[in-house]
Amino acid sequence: MKKIFLTIACMAAGFSAMAQQNLFISQDIESAVVDENNCVTFRFIAPKAVKVQIAGDFVSKPADEQHVAGMVGAGYVDMVEKDGVWTYTSDPLPFVFFCFIFLFFGVSSLDSIISFVYRDFATTSIVFLVGNGKADLYKVTDVPHGQLTSMWYHSDGIGKDRRLNVYTPAEYNANPKKKYPVLYLLHGSGGDENEWVIFGRACQIADNLIASGKADPMIIVMTNGHAEMQAAPGESSLGYYKPFHFSDPQNKFVTYFPTEIVPFIDKNFRTIAKKDSRAIAGLSMGGGHSFNISKNNPTMFGYVGLFSAAASIPGARNTWSPSGVPQREVSPEEIAKFDSEMKTFFASKPKLYYIGCGNEDFLFGNVTNMRKYLDDKGYNYFYRETSGGHVWINWRIYLSEFLPMLFK
């Protein structure tokens, strides 16, 4: 600790004459360091604290609901203090990308000496990546990199200019005549057009799978699925607004997606504008969007991916409603309409209907309902069940498995 303070004091003295200078001190500590055994040591400087804990999705212990951590369900552990620096070293962690926050005097906190954070809803957490195995796909490696373009389209239906991100594969610029298949990749209710880019590592996964020949070069379009939103915080006319729980009672995103977003992409990129060269996938709310958009437009998508999808079979008991809340009444007409739409969709012979879910996911029961429905009707699908809950660990696995199955 003395060493750290000394370093800072020296630097501060060197800059002492500078009023209002944009020079930040880099403290000689890192919040999360992964060692060669994939054990992670977390550090937090808090000489005056009597207790510091760390909450994160790498801790298997279920959360105590009393704390104000922002991260529901993540486990937490105590850190140990020495000379003012609190540390915790994990057991060897599996291969993935994790996030965490510090719990400190009852406050869910980030230290400011961090280099990378990400936001979901209005909670920001620190992220780190443990390599090896599957997580190598999530890393920037020495392969040709695609490019990512952030751009805007106008939605007449929603009545806004709206932002989206488009990944084009590394070879795209070098092949000015070649056309490419397109995956539309949709986010969950806590996210926005940046979620798959940052939390999902979609560009890195695509770069690595394409470079190894496992996935075909493709365009990936990451839209903003909240009709009430224009763009992510900082990129919106609302400024650095605090995200809220959005609603879309008129289902405008699902309604206008096929007539506004798909034609916009087909106009501005060299796409193969055909069903069997078009895929749609999403997680949670975005899985629900993918389910409905593909069902409502049976000739549009040859490939569908439902990752922990918030999608329901009418009349089946939803599992995400708190117990005691009555299910919505569904009329026989509504069920017949749904059956008819599903029949039409599967009659169009989708090349792939991918369903992935963790067996501790709060939507697992819903997914089970959907599988039972598809089984009863004799509709083909691919099913991947993983352990764990409604978490990014699973959605990155599903995307990594889904991309190589596309456009074959």
Add this chain to the structure above:
Amino acid sequence: MKKIFLTIACMAAGFSAMAQQNLFISQDIESAVVDENNCVTFRFIAPKAVKVQIAGDFVSKPADEQHVAGMVGAGYVDMVEKDGVWTYTSDPLPFVFFCFIFLFFGVSSLDSIISFVYRDFATTSIVFLVGNGKADLYKVTDVPHGQLTSMWYHSDGIGKDRRLNVYTPAEYNANPKKKYPVLYLLHGSGGDENEWVIFGRACQIADNLIASGKADPMIIVMTNGHAEMQAAPGESSLGYYKPFHFSDPQNKFVTYFPTEIVPFIDKNFRTIAKKDSRAIAGLSMGGGHSFNISKNNPTMFGYVGLFSAAASIPGARNTWSPSGVPQREVSPEEIAKFDSEMKTFFASKPKLYYIGCGNEDFLFGNVTNMRKYLDDKGYNYFYRETSGGHVWINWRIYLSEFLPMLFK
């Protein structure tokens, strides 16, 4: 406070059955709220704290060098607690974009219930934007938006694939035959290819100035000026690495910029590849880069912008070295070479040589030296002196003034 805890407790109870679910709670509080008078109220939930302060670039009081805030020179003020929520309301603030952190039990901290942060070196701060006046240029407004492309080029000289960001104006895609002038916009030593995009609001400033007809449509290229870096944290093969104080003793970035980056842009975008349609500008270290790259390549750039530039006149006393550190000895030959290069550069008749600096900037003495040199030699330049120090408040002002002066 009770209300907040109740809200959280209810939500937590609703989700209580979900182990490891990716559902973050949005607390019913915002870290920084700007009212109609441009007063900002900051809030931080810390029921167990005995003291919470806020440090930020909006506080005029000079910093106490003893604290460990990471933000050197920013002032700080005490917050006041009521029912566990600490608040501070500022006086009306001027028009700009600010950043802050909480000081809490000696720890420089971010609360995790924030929607936007930005990093400089390895310090992350929370940002917010006070509108009106000049800051309206920094907002996303209802005008056509350009697009931003993140892509990679290969540097043989540096020996790395390296990332850069390219802004193309809103009209670019609709005019497939039209060619555009290019501004190369370089960051400071704490930044990377994302700094002008996020902290600098360069895309918003360009969108707004172009839409109003004040600036010509142009391409803006934001490179990574650290030869040791491949890309920003999270976008690099180093993963979520902690940035350090980079060095470039062989001056590789300056050396390879004209032969690698400029041709890469001219190849991949519809540029007007001529001196009078090419500008280079940067802040601090990037100002030094702009100074040297333009001087060393006198036929390449018709417009140069030096914003608080870390650039020196050989033999003049540098003001950023701590007092007592001897200046480097400069030989008469080195001075003669510099004089010759400057003479050649100004003989090529740059259309604009823009110098901006704050009168409290620690580089103000250096800039004064440079102006004296240019005055003595009779070289024309434009000079903008602002109040304040080495801060983003100034660099956004300079960019907002510089763009309308380009390519006329």
